[in-house]
Amino acid sequence: MLQNGAETYRVEDTITRLAQNYGMKAAQVFVTPTAIILSLFEKGRTMDYTKIVRIVDRSTDLHVVVLVNDLSRKVASESLSLDTARKELKKIEKTPEAYPAWVQTLAAxxxxxxxxxxxxxxxxxxxxxxxxxxxxxVVFLVIKRYISVRFFSELLAAFVIGLVAxxxxxxxxxxxxDKIIIGAVMPLVPGVLITNAVRDLMAGHLVSGISLGAEAMLTAFAIGTGIAFVIVTL
Amino acid sequence: MHIFEAIWTSFIASAGFGILFNVPRKAVIPGGICGMIGWLIFEGMSGNNQFDLVLATALASFVVAAISHLYARIYRMPVIIFSVAGIIPLVPGGGAYDTMRQLVENDYNEAIQLASQTFLISGAIAFGLVLAGTILPIILRSTRTVK
Incomplete structure (x- = not known):
């Protein structure tokens, strides 16, 4: 839900805040890039609820982060009912991308x-x-849509970049x-991942920091391999 | 590099990255301004090899994060919306590329050297961000109590 490029602490924060607003006595949350584990303790009960949510797909869509953040603030200040909040969340999930593909390509x-x-x-x-x-x-977007093999889209996109350069x-x-390739590769480089990884490590979220770092490394290797293929073979 | 050229290229690059990361529409321009200021500081410090790259990056990212905090307060959005776009020009993409290139050409000594520099630079970015994230709220709180 929230893994659209938000920092780990923000996810934990939001969940704890939500839980408190809906009358939970205590909430323990453990967030990693691949799963959220949370356990809630309701007033007047002897057992707590536990839930694990697996996160398979990760991407960067900061618009969703803003919307969910706003929603959780609204819950805190206006005390929305659980149903309306859920409806709002569904609506956020369904909102299309903020920018169409051609605008993104132009930006790239x-x-x-x-x-x-x-x-x-x-x-x-x-x-x-x-x-x-x-x-x-363009290659990156198209391949990402049709082939779900991870890192493959980055690899091929980097290959095309190398070829064109x-x-x-x-x-x-x-x-x-060199300069052409560096410039052209920048839209693919996992800069946010790297920075978030180091930041999570510093904040004490060791598990998510290391796994984010591994993901960033693999992405960088995929790009590097694509470029290297061109440089070596041609 | 001309200062004018530095201003507009870094602005467009940061704002464009904001679009790639799907930030809300009204946050695109502020993100661009963040990136522009960060890049100007970085260029000004490292331009003639006056300062170390790592030091320049740390300072620039600190300033970017500080501005992002201000913007976040003005627009009531999470800080990351602005800081991500602002930090992009500082991210050592060139260093990472050079590292890969040396690895491919079997020049491991050079590659390790470049890799450690790249790692330090990304550490410096995170350091600047964390520092601004912890110091600014304290300052803002203290000024409020003084009032």
Whole structure:
């Protein structure tokens, strides 16, 4: 539900707050990137409820995080009934992505070009980086939709980026292969994962920190392999 | 690199990343501004090799996180909405790429060196974030009690 890129502590916080608002005496929550374990203790009972929720799919959709956060605030301040809160949650789940795919692709194109410039590329690398980044991101989105093998979409997208960048160099459009590839790869790089991982480690959420770090490493390896394939074979 | 160029490239890059991460519409521009300020600090400090990359990153991410906290208060949204976009320019994507490249070319010494630097930089980003996250609420609380 909340694993759309929120930090571990925010998830734990929200659940505890919700539980307290619905009259639970105590709530213990343990959140990892793959599962949420929570146990509630109701007033006047001798046993507590325990629930485990497995999380299979993870992505970054901060819009959902904002909506759920708002909802939990609303529960705290206006004391919504359990049913209305559940309805609201269902509604959030069904809301379509905040931005259509073409806007995201456009953003990826602009991001790639700008990053190529920011990492000391020159103006001749601007266009190739934009093209490579856009092509890579389209491949990433399409493959992610149809093939559910993890890390595969990143790998192929990186491969396409490498290919486009190499073509741009050989055709004389770009000048520095490294800068073009770095710029174009940026939309795929798991920067948020890495930072969240280190942050979770520092906050004492050791399990989630390490597992997030492992995921980030694997993603980075997938990208690296895709790029390396182009560099080595061509 | 021209300062003007640095301003607009970092702004567009951060705002674009906000869109990639699906942040709410009204948070896109503030996220871009966060990223722009962070990148200017980073560039200003590390530009002529005056300061170490890790130090520059830590300071820049601290400032980004501080601004994100302010924005979060203004817009009443979680801090992460703004800080994620703001931090993106600092993330050592280039370092990670260079590391992979050296590994592929069987230059392990160089790769380990680059990898440890990349790791330190991402540690510095997290450090700046955590520091701002713990210090700012204390400052805000103390100013409130003084009033």
């Amino acid at each position: 194109i602009l991001v790639s070009g700008c990053f190529a410039l920011m990492f000391q590329g020159n103006w001749r690398d601007f266009m190739p980086a934009m093209i490579a980044g856009g092509a890579g991101y 190499k073509l741009a160099i050989t055709s004389g459009m770009g000048s520095q292969l």
